[in-house]
Amino acid sequence: MHVRSTALTEESRTSALAAMSDDEGVDVLVVGGGVTGAGIALDAATRGLRTAVVEMQDWSGGTSSRSSKLVHGGLRYLYQLDFKLVAEALRERGRLLRTTAPHLVSAQPFLWPLKTPVIERAYSAVGVGMYDALSILGSRGRSVPIQKHYSKAGALAVFPQMKPESLVGAIRYYDARVDDARLVLALVRTAVGYGALAASRAQVTDMTKDVTGRVVGANVVDLETGATHQIRARHVINATGVWTEQTEALGSAGGGLEVLASKGVHIVVPRERINGETGLFLRTEKSVLFVIPWDRYWIIGTTDTPWHEARQHPVATREDVDYILQHANAVLEPAITRDDIIGVYAGLRPLLQPGTKDDGGSSTKVSREHTVTEAAPGLTVIAGGKLTTYRQMAEDAVDFALGARAKDRPSITARTPLVGAEGFTAARRRREDIAVRRGWTAERVDHLLGRYGSEITTILEMIDADPALGRVLEGADAYLAAEVTFAVTHEGAAHLEDILLHRIRLSYETRDRGLSALEEIAAVAAPILGWDEARTAEEIAAYRRLAEAEIAAEHERDDPAAEAARLRAADLVPVRDLGPIDPAD
Template sequence: MQSTALTGRDRDEAVRVLRESALGGPPLDVLVVGGGVTGAGTALDAATRGLTTALVETADWGSGTSQWSTKLVHGGLRYLQMLDVGLVHEALTERGLLLRTLAPHLVKPMPFLIPLRHRWWQRAYYGAGVTLYDLLANALPGRRALPVHQHTSRRGLHREFPQLREDQAIGAVKYWDATVDDARLVSTIVRTAHSYGASVASRTEAVGFVRDESGRVVGARLLDRETGSTFEARARQVISCTGVWTEEVTRLADTDGGLRVLASKGIHLVVPRDRIEGSSGLFLQTERSVLFFIPWSRYWIIGTTDTPWDQDLGHPVATATDIDYVLDRVNAALTTQLGREDVVGWYAGLRPLLQPGTRSPSDTARVSREHTVVSPVPGLTVIGGGKLTTYRVMARDAVDLALGPEAEALPSITDEIPLLGAVGEAAMRRRMPALRARFGWSAQLTDHLLHRYGSLVEELLDLIAEDASLAEPLRATPAYLRAEIAYACISEGVLHLEDILMRRTRLYYEEPRKGLDAVPEIAEIAVQWLGWGEEREAREVADYERRVRADEAAARERDDESAVRARDRVLRGEPGPDAPTVAGHEDDEQDEVVAR
């Protein structure tokens, strides 16, 4: 399989294919609604079975839950406490596939420490759990993907995480999981599906379903959010992979689908690596959730919370209360004290938790992440629940149910389909010393490129051969090359400036002021490679700046309802507190990520 670029023209072609399916052309075999990790995986699964497949997404790829996760590919160690051995084994199987075969460039091994407070019973308890975790992982065929766990003393724990308070632990259990850039995983799966023939159209919303005389779903009514036009698409099977929107989308077919999905909000903080000394991740239990310290490039990602969310599903926000809660838990565990000024960025997302029955909305921490697939009406398949690590299994199960008896003749083969950039990644890694010498790149930069692109670094080099200036880092954020912005524009399905800043890069939370200082240069590159005029450029910059002001206004409020009101006020252009802008940010207080 050859890598194929995903461009605006490809989206236009996908819209044409969708329209034609209802205007005399043959219907699609499968129409997938929802472009998060599950929908992307479902499109790849269907396309690699040889089915004519289309994927539509209301916004940008991965712009819902899939961009706001804890960035972990993991077996779910804490599910062993619930004796959910089957779920853990399934997730560990998928973790191994991602590390070894499917996405070794995107998924990075990472050690984690579980601090122990009690010398005997806790070491035996956690040791037994992690031993089972390792046994489940290493029972899989093939070479071991990750090392087995180790026990460490207080001194060993201090060497790996010196700033953990001594009264917090008498030692630790060290185990291994993996990290991933979640949004990048999604966009790579989408591109891989496209390379196998799937038609993919972002910013194309399903606003209804089409049914025949018997009541069977035979397609969907779609809204092109770029042009405002609506049209119909026909398909033998429609599969809804819409996460926290599962109930809303299912109701478009005049059914509740039998699935109840609870939206639970989790927030994460991003802190520079030099503010916390440590070489491994950290796993702590709190009274309300799990607290992870995750090494992430030049930063720590710290989270998460677990609170019910009953506001707009499309715009979860972090409040001042959320941010203070995480900081308080961090400061209770570490010798160093972090303040708001140490927070470079933050983000909030919603988890789609299946409710197995009637539960209190506040009881979100006990709802399992297992997925369920149902067919509420003929022609429509709905999948709910699950987690990022097991996206491939969820996709397989959804397509299997949609196909019914046909699935036996067309079984899923995605366990042997590497994602774009995986094949040849090891060879590209060996080329990096020469590239560092040639371009003056640092080891950190080449590691960053490998972890994002794998063997697709070759396509960046082709761009640099065309324009040598693309080998230079961005002036405001030298962790990214100019070539990465150009590549996002012409190969990764970018339609808007926010797609670049929030998902193709992660400047939205990796840089102070949510990357506003880099916006002029990024917009300049986008103008060149996307062909924007001055008016379009100005509109894109203003839209992103407004998004930043809105999210920062929300983070000054204490509760969800007030935060959403503050955010909406800014988005509507109503007067409110001053916030950073691209052109002017002389006030030092405006340079703080979260207003005091």
């Protein structure tokens, strides 16, 4: 299959909207540009289907940029005897690590502290052993090391900051971590390379039907210009996560899926603030808490609380942060304090209710497994699941939409590398040579390889063409100016918030949410995007308001007050109101 340019730009977006609304129409219109929608777009495009994908915000602008950033089987689901879900997730984890995204997904060890010496170690060893076995079977070999047991002294040597009284020993096991937003960008760009038409900030406001009542397309508003595009589609697939019910209501007569929203909050602290060689897996009275090491910081979370406010701007509250600190500090000494926190972010999990709206089901059990259904003829809806299983979800959604035709066009995404994955091993072997030739540290090269994979070559070529792009950002010295340029020229960033929220993620990596680097980033991006001084000033002011509003929200006690504080900062590109999900909400 021929692969064309994978670059996302303002021009590619404009041409994509024009092409998807031409008389030919598309085979598949995907609504939603999170990890599930992006995965569906790639799956459909690689089957040779004329595919379009639209997202009302920036790519990954919702849940898919605010996760725990883990690719994992879900060890806790073994204790709920959900073997099928765990096996599926571990199989997908192995594919990401080995084939599809080895540059974006990396193996991560976790320490599971044990509180009782014999019984807990015995049943935990069985559980982790089963986890290892399912991983080996699903990956047809080891994709990560198997479990290792530690005495109390051994565990404290691995993680010296744990309170001695908080454990009697520990088990080390492996999962994996990922920059969730970059995974979504890679999926969209790879789909575009296989012919998909992709447009962010393009919102479906209505679905069109033929005389029989079948959904045959959608009206899409370009939120940047206000222009409306009519798109004809043989199949429409709704993959909008927590917006599932609002979107399916545009084209259904009461059928579809019911999805609840649960808020998950994470805090970020500097790497040097916690002394440990692995991550931590901590069981709480409600769920689990992860302490996850990254290069320059630790991510700690998450919470799990119902969210009843509007779904576009979930924010953390003072109580959310207190909850995380309380549970982390139950095992850490010295304790983490609010003064240590450099970042906070909140996202909404789409929690699928079993059954469909029109099947008469009355169950209230919430499931993490995904479901695909037909909300109306021509309109497929998928919801549930988790980031790790996005590829399987995408395959299932396209299979369902195509019906019997799927046998003639089987999915190939299990063996389709994402942009940056092809040639990654060879690029990584040049690590030391690149560092020497550029005068960089090995850590700098690892940073670039972990973000761009084999596309590090493109970054280097950009710097060769303009050496000024090789400078570090004064307000964010982990990043190069070339990375700002790449965000615009290859990754579809059209606003400063796109860069700081989803590409160079200073919104949670720095104490001031990136404000100290804001003007410097604007100076790099503005000429490429053709901004004049007034437009540049507008973009700077808009991001500053956003950052200040989120900081203010964190000081509020409850969700309504926190959301009110966040909404004091108006959106630079507002989405259209689709109305409430349910009058009872």
